[in-house]
Amino acid sequence: MFDALSDKFSGIFEGLRRRGALSEADVNEALREVRLAMLEADVALPVVKDFIARVRERAVGSEVLDAVSPGQQVAKIVNDALVEALGGAGAVPLNLNAPAPIPILLVGLQGSGKTTTAGKLALRLRTRERRRVLLASLDTQRPAAQLQLAQLAERAEVVSLPIVAGQAPVEIARRAMDVGRREGYDVVLLDTAGRLSIDQALMDEVRAIRAATNPVETLLVVDAMTGQDAVNTARAFHEALGITGVVLTRMDGDARGGAALSMRQVTGAPIKFSGSGEKIDALDEFHPERVAGRILGLGDIVGLVERAAETIDQDEAERLAKKMLKGSFTLEDYAAQLKQIGKMGSLGSIVGMLPGLGHLKQKIEDANLDQTVFKRQQAIISSMTIQERRQPEIIKASRKKRIAAGSGTSVTDVNRLLKQFDDMSTMMKKMGKMGQKGLMRGGLSALMAQAQQGGRGNPRRPF
Amino acid sequence: MAGFFSRLKQGLSRSTQKLTGGLAAITKRRLDDEALEELEETLIAADLGPAVAKRIIANFRRTRFGTEVTDREIRESLATEIATILEPVAQPFRLDPTRKPHVVLVVGVNGTGKTTTIGKLALQFREENKKPVLVAGDTFRAAAVEQLQIWGERTKSPVIAGATNADAAGLAFEALTRAQRDQADVLLIDTAGRLHNKAALMEELRKIIRVLRKQDETAPHSVLLVLDATTGQNAIQQVRVFKEMVDVTGLVVTKLDGSARGGIVVALAEEFGIPVHAVGVGEQAGDLRAFEAVDFARGLVGEPETAPG
Numbered sequence: 001m002f003d004a005l006s007d008k009f010s011g012i013f014e015g016l017r018r019r020g021a022l023s024e025a026d027v028n029e030a031l032r033e034v035r036l037a038m039l040e041a042d043v044a045l046p047v048v049k050d051f052i053a054r055v056r057e058r059a060v061g062s063e064v065l066d067a068v069s070p071g072q073q074v075a076k077i078v079n080d081a082l083v084e085a086l087g088g089a090g091a092v093p094l095n096l097n098a099p100a101p102i103p104i105l106l107v108g109l110q111g112s113g114k115t116t117t118a119g120k121l122a123l124r125l126r127t128r129e130r131r132r133v134l135l136a137s138l139d140t141q142r143p144a145a146q147l148q149l150a151q152l153a154e155r156a157e158v159v160s161l162p163i164v165a166g167q168a169p170v171e172i173a174r175r176a177m178d179v180g181r182r183e184g185y186d187v188v189l190l191d192t193a194g195r196l197s198i199d200q201a202l203m204d205e206v207r208a209i210r211a212a213t214n215p216v217e218t219l220l221v222v223d224a225m226t227g228q229d230a231v232n233t234a235r236a237f238h239e240a241l242g243i244t245g246v247v248l249t250r251m252d253g254d255a256r257g258g259a260a261l262s263m264r265q266v267t268g269a270p271i272k273f274s275g276s277g278e279k280i281d282a283l284d285e286f287h288p289e290r291v292a293g294r295i296l297g298l299g300d301i302v303g304l305v306e307r308a309a310e311t312i313d314q315d316e317a318e319r320l321a322k323k324m325l326k327g328s329f330t331l332e333d334y335a336a337q338l339k340q341i342g343k344m345g346s347l348g349s350i351v352g353m354l355p356g357l358g359h360l361k362q363k364i365e366d367a368n369l370d371q372t373v374f375k376r377q378q379a380i381i382s383s384m385t386i387q388e389r390r391q392p393e394i395i396k397a398s399r400k401k402r403i404a405a406g407s408g409t410s411v412t413d414v415n416r417l418l419k420q421f422d423d424m425s426t427m428m429k430k431m432g433k434m435g436q437k438g439l440m441r442g443g444l445s446a447l448m449a450q451a452q453q454g455g456r457g458n459p460r461r462p463f
Numbered sequence: 464m465a466g467f468f469s470r471l472k473q474g475l476s477r478s479t480q481k482l483t484g485g486l487a488a489i490t491k492r493r494l495d496d497e498a499l500e501e502l503e504e505t506l507i508a509a510d511l512g513p514a515v516a517k518r519i520i521a522n523f524r525r526t527r528f529g530t531e532v533t534d535r536e537i538r539e540s541l542a543t544e545i546a547t548i549l550e551p552v553a554q555p556f557r558l559d560p561t562r563k564p565h566v567v568l569v570v571g572v573n574g575t576g577k578t579t580t581i582g583k584l585a586l587q588f589r590e591e592n593k594k595p596v597l598v599a600g601d602t603f604r605a606a607a608v609e610q611l612q613i614w615g616e617r618t619k620s621p622v623i624a625g626a627t628n629a630d631a632a633g634l635a636f637e638a639l640t641r642a643q644r645d646q647a648d649v650l651l652i653d654t655a656g657r658l659h660n661k662a663a664l665m666e667e668l669r670k671i672i673r674v675l676r677k678q679d680e681t682a683p684h685s686v687l688l689v690l691d692a693t694t695g696q697n698a699i700q701q702v703r704v705f706k707e708m709v710d711v712t713g714l715v716v717t718k719l720d721g722s723a724r725g726g727i728v729v730a731l732a733e734e735f736g737i738p739v740h741a742v743g744v745g746e747q748a749g750d751l752r753a754f755e756a757v758d759f760a761r762g763l764v765g766e767p768e769t770a771p772g
């Protein structure tokens with residue numbers, strides 16, 4: 001799906017490039033595709049309309065008239081506008097500038113991931129911010145909800161408020177704040193029951209909880225797979241509570257995550273974190289510039305680099321990232337990355353992040369080949385000479401035969417790898433050229449800045 | 464029973480308000496391009512997806528373009544059009560009485576309502592004087608076992624559970640053996656939520672099926688995929704992968720008591736034709752209803768549901 005959309009996009013924009021000048025009709029044609037792409041990515045219709053109107057205004061203006069390559073220009077305008085609409089480059093941290101105990105309230109629809117996120121935030125606050133955290137579940141609705149949070153607290157090695165049967169949510173909230181004050185906690189995380197935005201009784205209840213605790217952050221937890229209803233949910237929760245931040249869960253899935261844009265537009269609140277798994281450490285800062293590419297279906301190369309950074313050391317990740325950007329990524333680098341891939345979990349999701357390899361992802365999933373493809377590729381690269389790895393163009397028929405024999409594969413396999421590597425390099429070069437505020441610059445520099453911070457005895461990725 | 468029916472009605476009429484708002488603008492006027500575009504947008508906003516919405520409206524244009532219509536007429540005929548797509552998949556869930564037990568594997572992505580739906584189904588079977596047995600196959604998530612155990616208590620159904628992090632396949636095998644011995648009518652196996660793009664987790668589900676088949680080669684007799692009505696276009700990919708990996712036999716759509724319309728079901732019916740057995744309309748045990756094509760379609764376009772019979 002990613003791939004089809006990239007193709008569609010480059011198709012239109014190449015069309016524009018050929019024609020040279022950019023007319024209003026050209027812009028409209030491109031924007032029709034953008035509209036469709038956004039709807040397919042589940043951006044809510046009113047938000048799409050608003051966005052398209054803004055981009056049209058910018059695109060048909062003078063900026064574009066001087067453009068050397070109008071197609072690229074439109075692509076850049078769309079991407080920049082989307083990044084901006086999502087909150088601009090860089091992540092927005094939790095607001096912890098308040099006297100302790102700092103109350104943080106988590107709200108959202110049923111099953112969106114509130115309780116899990118509460119556990120993840122607790123771990124993060126304890127390990128990265130070195131705060132004393134108290135977890136409290138105000139969920140008296142769902143069976144075993146309070147026990148669920150208590151178990152997560154154990155995993156996060158933080159304290160959870162003792163469960164008192166029969167207490168109402170508002171009472172539990174007050175008790176949590178009392179304990180927080182008395183026992184000197186820095187942060188009190190309040191997990192609430194899932195509720196529908198149209199359920200008046202439960203919305204009143206959460207209003208009362210808010211009034212009783214006066215939270216510094218009221219985080220709306222939303223599933224990245226959410227469809228058009230995102231606007232209704234966002235509006236209702238925002239009107240009732242004044243949302244200060246959004247957490248987008250299940251970004252480890254393959255949903256394009258258009259709900260992010262809907263949420264941001266309706267609440268105006270920054271998206272602060274994204275959930276990337278069920279485990280307690282699977283919470284990432286939210287980087288708008290990466291999700292923009294995902295919503296437009298352009299792949300998430302920075303996400304790939306960052307996930308690699310969790311397993312490879314920072315220097316190596318930085319080196320690979322720079323090379324990817326410059327387009328000087330060699331087969332040697334690719335082999336180094338393949339080695340890490342085994343450690344990085346789901347193959348399909350990683351391959352899906354590599355631009356231009358969307359088709360491979362589908363194939364891998366269809367054939368259920370799993371890791372064997374990459375093992376084979378590693379074998380092929382290791383049968384090459386150093387010179388061959390650095391300059392794959394010198395690999396002609398006889399060298400191919402030798403490499404195939406050496407790696408126990410066929411010449412077809414070797415060809416396939418070379419072709420794939422070539423496609424990958426082309427894609428990377430294209431992305432690198434997208435300009436200063438292009439697709440990934442912001443993301444990478446942000447990543448590098450964080451990597452540097454990591455050197456100051458506060459490891460960014462302790463897990 | 465009246466309680467949850469009116470609750471569903473409440474949910475639907477709220478949606479009706481919203482959708483009618485959009486449609487009211489084209490009351491009693493010529494069904495022209497502009498009016499049709501508004502209708503198409505109404506469908507998109509209900510999660511039918513841009514392609515399906517476009518196709519339905521194109522059909523609609525062929526028959527109705529240029530006619531003078533009232534708001535009501537439009538909604539009636541649009542609902543009829545959509546109901547035609549949904550009718551073939553509206554199939555109630557039925558137990559095969561020759562199976563002792565009828566093995567039901569309940570699957571889906573995280574947080575859609577699998578465990579709750581098992582509780583609701585257990586109540587339904589109990590009310591039919593059947594003997595259900597529940598299996599706490601989610602050995603991963605915090606307090607998942609305890610959650611199902613509470614559903615077992617609520618519905619007076621036995622729950623078979625293993626140790627935390629126990630092998631779900633092994634547990635399912637053991638549960639099937641016991642259910643056969645105890646002459647249970649239906650074995651409802653809960654599983655951990657999993658995203659369809661995680662190959663290893665999908666493989667784990669296949670393993671459960673392989674192991675069940677060692678005991679009963681016809682098992683599982685049903686594989687129910689639980690879908691959240693708030694899900695957008697990604698539901699298509701979910702159904703595609705789960706169907707391919709574990710041969711889904713039917714869908715349950717949950718959380719239809721909310722403001723989400725679940726229009727993706729129309730796209731799913733067109734693309735896969737997998738039966739939709741039931742809809743979830745609340746968090747209580749009684750909040751499960753059969754999927755009715757006409758009512759659902761009316762809900763989508765903002766036409767009131769037919770009166771309860």
Ligand SMILES: Nc1nc2c(ncn2[C@@H]2O[C@H](COP(=O)(O)OP(=O)(O)OP(=O)(O)O)[C@@H](O)[C@H]2O)c(=O)[nH]1
Binds near residue numbers: 113139142194604
């Ligand atoms: N893959 C994935 N699963 C997640 C993520 N966040 C939460 N989950 C899973 O989603 C399911 C629901 O999470 P919960 O934390 O129980 O959701 P909740 O919002 O507290 O649910 P209620 O309290 O019932 O409203 C669980 O299976 C979690 O493991 C995520 O980022 N990725």
Ligand SMILES: Nc1nc2c(ncn2[C@@H]2O[C@H](COP(=O)(O)OP(=O)(O)OP(=O)(O)O)[C@@H](O)[C@H]2O)c(=O)[nH]1
Binds near residue numbers: 194196717743
């Ligand atoms: N309003 C409403 N809530 C529902 C419905 N079905 C389930 N829920 C709620 O959704 C949340 C998640 O339900 P679960 O049954 O735990 O979901 P699950 O699929 O088992 O979740 P995991 O095992 O974590 O993947 C709970 O808060 C349920 O009460 C429904 O039809 N309507």
Ligand SMILES: [Mg+2]
Binds near residue numbers: 139191192194
């Ligand atoms: Mg919860």
Ligand SMILES: [Mg+2]
Binds near residue numbers: 577578654655656
């Ligand atoms: Mg469950």
